[in-house]
Amino acid sequence: MEITNVMEYEAIAKAKLPKMAFDYYASGAEDQWTLKENREAFSRILFRPRILIDVSRIDMTTTVLGFKISMPIMVAPTAFQKMAHPEGEYATARAASAAGTIMTLSSWATSSVEEVASTGPGIRFFQLYVYKDRNVVAQLVRRAERAGFKAIALTVDTPRLGRRESDIKNRFVLPPYLTLKNFEGLDLGKMDMSNDSGLASYVAGQIDRTLSWKDVKWLQTITSMPILVKGVLTAEDTHLAVQAGAAGIIVSNHGARQLDYVPATISALEEVVKAARGRLPVFLDGGVRRGTDVFKALALGASGIFIGRPVVYSLAAEGERGVRKVLQMLRDEFELTMALSGCTSLKDINRNHIVTEADRLNPSSITARL
Numbered sequence: 078m079e080i081t082n083v084m085e086y087e088a089i090a091k092a093k094l095p096k097m098a099f100d101y102y103a104s105g106a107e108d109q110w111t112l113k114e115n116r117e118a119f120s121r122i123l124f125r126p127r128i129l130i131d132v133s134r135i136d137m138t139t140t141v142l143g144f145k146i147s148m149p150i151m152v153a154p155t156a157f158q159k160m161a162h163p164e165g166e167y168a169t170a171r172a173a174s175a176a177g178t179i180m181t182l183s184s185w186a187t188s189s190v191e192e193v194a195s196t197g198p199g200i201r202f203f204q205l206y207v208y209k210d211r212n213v214v215a216q217l218v219r220r221a222e223r224a225g226f227k228a229i230a231l232t233v234d235t236p237r238l239g240r241r242e243s244d245i246k247n248r249f250v251l252p253p254y255l256t257l258k259n260f261e262g263l264d265l266g267k268m269d270m271s272n273d274s275g276l277a278s279y280v281a282g283q284i285d286r287t288l289s290w291k292d293v294k295w296l297q298t299i300t301s302m303p304i305l306v307k308g309v310l311t312a313e314d315t316h317l318a319v320q321a322g323a324a325g326i327i328v329s330n331h332g333a334r335q336l337d338y339v340p341a342t343i344s345a346l347e348e349v350v351k352a353a354r355g356r357l358p359v360f361l362d363g364g365v366r367r368g369t370d371v372f373k374a375l376a377l378g379a380s381g382i383f384i385g386r387p388v389v390y391s392l393a394a395e396g397e398r399g400v401r402k403v404l405q406m407l408r409d410e411f412e413l414t415m416a417l418s419g420c421t422s423l424k425d426i427n428r429n430h431i432v433t434e435a436d437r438l439n440p441s442s443i444t445a446r447l
Contacts, residue, residue, distance in 0.1 A: 082410075083366050083387045083403050090161070090393035097247040098160045101276075102389045105333035106239035111341065112333035115364030118341035122373045123432045127419030135415050136422045137408070141358070141381055142228055142303050142324055144200045147177030148408050149423060150371055152400075153362050153383035154204030154230060159187035159255050161393040167196050169388055172400035174199030176408070181230050181383065184217070187251075189258040194224035202228040204307065206235065207292060209285045213263055218300050220259075229300065230327060234308030236288060238280040239335035250275035293321040307362070308335075310345040312352035319356050325380075326353065329362040332385055343374060347433075350378030368410025375423060376431040 080086065091099050105112030137148040152173045159165030166188035173180035174197060181202040182193050190203060203221040207214055218229065243249075250269070251257070257265065265283060269275060296304055303324030308331060309315055318326050328349050330339045339345075342363035350359050358380035365371060365382050374382050384407070391399030420426050429446055436443050 080402065081406075083391075083406055086387060086390040086394050086399065086403065090390040094161065094393050097249055098157075098252075099393075100243035100247055101157070101241075101249055102155070102161070102386060104241050104243035105337065106241055106335055107337040109333065109337065111330055111337050111339055114341040114344075115330070115333050116341075116366065118344045119364060119367075119370045119373060121434045122343070124369075124372075124418060125430055125432055126417055127430070130419035130421070132416040132419065132421055134421060135412050137412060137415070139381060139423050141179060141360075142305075144179070144227060146179055146200065146381075148411065149375060149379075149381035150365075150404065150407050150411065151179040151360075151381055151383050152181055152388055152404075153385035154181040154183035154202075154232075155385045155389050156183045156185035157187050157251060157255065158183075158389060158392060160252060161389045162396050164396055165392070166193050168392060168397035169400050170196040170199060170201065172397050172404060173201075175401055176404040178404065182221075182226070184232075184259060185257050187255045187258055189261070190217075190221045190224040190226060192258065194226075201226050202230050202305070203302075204230040204232060205296075206232055207285045207288050208265070208283050211295075213260070213265065215299050216263075217259055218296070218302075222300055222302055226302065228303045228305055228324065229296065230305045230307045231293065231296065232307050232331070233288065234329070234331050234335050235280070235284065236286040237284075238277045239331070239337070241277075241334060244276060245273055248273075248275065290317055290321050293318075293323060297322060305360070309349055310339055310342075312348050315349045315352035315359075319353065323357060325358045325360060327360045327362050327383065328379075329383075332363055343370070343377070346374060346377045346379060365407075368407055368412070368414045371407065371411045372414040372418065372426060373431055375426045376428055377433075378428070 139149045166186050170193045179200045183204050184206040203226040305325040306318045306323045307327035308329050309326045328342050360381050361374040361379040362383040387403045391403040
């Protein structure tokens with residue numbers, strides 16, 4: 078069967094992977110309302126395309142924190158990629174590099190920062206969980222910097238792990254042949270069986286619940302890498318991120334895996350963008366499955382988007398080739414959406430190209446912008 082869109086990889090991954098592994102990647106927190114909403118909220122945003130514009134040449138290139146990339150579509154951090162495919166993060170790193178875009182490596186990768194760096198050139202960011210032992214954190218950040226990583230994506234929405242009922246039912250634990258490679262030498266690489274989710278128990282034991290804005294300042298003292306704050310959903314926290322000197326914000330609800338009934342990231346995006354007032358770039362993570370979704374995020378003010386689950390599903394299905402194909406399909410769809418909307422570069426994409434639910438409830442908001 079020929080795969081014609083990103084969504085088709087999910088069923089293939091489900092058929093190929095052990096239930097515990099697939100459920101870990103696929104599930105959300107509690108009722109999974111936000112999980113569904115992350116997708117459905119995109120479908121409530123409609124286009125206002127412009128016509129009779131020369132779209133024979135389309136430029137999708139952009140810069141992120143000063144790094145030039147081929148398109149505003151990047152790879153989000155997802156844990157335990159060797160659970161999906163033996164090549165895991167190696168395959169993802171090569172695919173992102175071939176696509177000319179950024180890969181973000183998870184703290185909980187099954188390949189180390191050094192191993193991922195060894196796959197060859199590429200612009201890579203490192204996602205950071207802050208452990209109770211700050212020496213562990215400082216060591217890891219320094220290793221990432223030495224390995225050529227260009228930025229830290231600090232996850233700020235996980236003082237405790239969300240209640241993921243599939244993982245509790247499955248007694249989720251990392252398969253015995255895999256470890257958290259970045260922590261292997263620190264005796265923090267193993268996850269024990271538990272009468273709950275093994276990951277939830279690991280987080281309860283290791284992750285620092287006291288994490289606060291002062292720790293963003295502390296991170297700036299131990300690294301020269303720019304810090305993106307990942308997990309912001311409100312204007313209030315956007316102001317605090319600016320004050321703390323963050324280099325950017327990733328609007329994220331952790332793939333709907335933490336607090337259920339938070340809004341979809343595409344629904345929270347505009348509030349954050351307005352609060353940022355152009356002082357720092359805002360990115361979106363969560364729910365993107367189509368090039369049209371990418372366009373909608375950019376029209377609402379995002380500087381780029383990150384994809385997570387499509388990467389692990391395509392990795393499970395076809396390894397590096399699958400991840401390359403996902404990135405190519407999203408690129409092709411996004412280029413087509415730009416052409417059909419009358420945009421030839423990213424700077425052409427603006428708020429007037431879309432109509433949100435709020436706009437439909439208040440039509441005068443559309444005319445006020447025109």
